[in-house]
Amino acid sequence: MPEIAFVNGVFMPLAEAVVSVEDRGFQFADGVYEVLASYGGRPFAQESHLHRLEHSLKALHIDLDLGAYGLEGIVREGMARSGFAETMVYIQITRGTAPRHHEFPAAGTQPTVVMTVKQLRRPAAERYEKGVKVVSTPDLRWKRCDIKSTSLLANILAKQQAAEAGAFEALLVDGQGRVTEGSSTSVFCVRQGALWTSPAGPHILPSITRGIVLELARELKLPVREEFCTLEQYQQADEVFLAGTTTEAMPVVRIDEHQVADGKPGPLTRQLRQAFLEYVARGDW
Ligand SMILES: Cc1ncc(COP(=O)(O)O)c(C=O)c1O
Known part of the structure; x- marks a missing residue:
């Protein structure tokens, strides 16, 4: 069963997923994340997780409208594509890729959106x-x-x-x-x-x-x-x-x-x- 990734709009096998070394997530940990699990193949409490993600983005002034981006559907699609009975979805959104300096990058820099979908293994x-x-x-x-x-x-x-x-x-x-x-x-x-x-x-x-x-x-x-x-x-x-x-x-x-x-x-x-x-x-x- 493949572990899969989504990077800036494109699904791919996890092993093929890459982001730039100039990504601010890599340079500064300038980003936020969420972890969702599925039960019966459905994302659990997805609305609450996406709401918390919005809170995190807003707190860091990362401008991304999750509704317009269609993240909810992307999570569902990722779970469906993976084929695992139960999945763990990791979402990371960073302030994007830009030359390294501490202040925010130029207006218009697109946030980096990464998601990985793996088999969920709960504790024994x-x-x-x-x-x-x-x-x-x-x-x-x-x-x-x-x-x-x-x-x-x-x-x-x-x-x-x-x-x-x-x-x-x-x-x-x-x-x-x-x-x-x-x-x-x-x-x-x-x-x-x-x-x-x-x-x-x-x-x-x-x-x-x-x-x-x-x-x-x-x-x-x-x-x-x-x-x-x-x-x-x-x-x-x-x-x-x-x-x-x-x-x-x-x-x-x-x-x-x-x-x-x-x-x-x-x-x-x-x-x-x-x-x-x-x-x-x-x-x-
Ligand atoms: C510091 C911290 N507290 C609590 C939790 C549990 O949060 P949740 O119930 O949303 O998974 C997490 C999960 O990653 C965490 O990192």
Whole structure:
């Protein structure tokens, strides 16, 4: 089955896709991205993902009308062309190709639009059954984490630290000792009978999965607190789980050297994961 790419209006095999070395994405990470997954061959929560992409573009003053560009149809076409049962679509839009200088390029420079379509491989079932280990690390990111920028150095360093520790994810801890989110996931905990997650704002990415989990929790009448918790509060929580497009809702049973509660996925985590899977199965997204 071919992995495919789309570059500035043209579909091609992934191996043939190229962009200029003068592309500002390559030179400066001057671009934004989105990752979408499919269920049953359909893009999941596409409207929310494209809405977030618009937010990111606007924040960086990259002028591209996604509706006029037809990105929604391009995503669907990419998924259909790939032929994989389930796909992961990566979209990257940069400020375009121009001689390297820091200020914006000349008016009329076209943004570069790249999409890749690959087979989606979700974490193994055993991970959801047993839960995963995470490590904590300082949140070294900039002050606009709500922008899904391709500049991911701090996230990469954090994830590598997790990988070297044999952990699934790294929890990012800010200068005030508060957990913001994971390096590529949102994070939730259950404590004092409520579901807690960091508030929306510049400290975190407005995760699409986080939004859905919060919606489902409210439907289930679980008390929800969109407030920061400290690393210590996460370590001592009754339950902890991660959320993300490819991760879905993943139980966390160890944070650094601390076991979370009894070291097994907790009941609310399992209930919310089940609610998420039922939401997916309903198909009205
Ligand atoms: C920093 C960060 N937080 C959270 C998420 C999860 O977001 P979503 O649920 O939209 O996949 C991601 C996904 O890439 C991420 O990079």
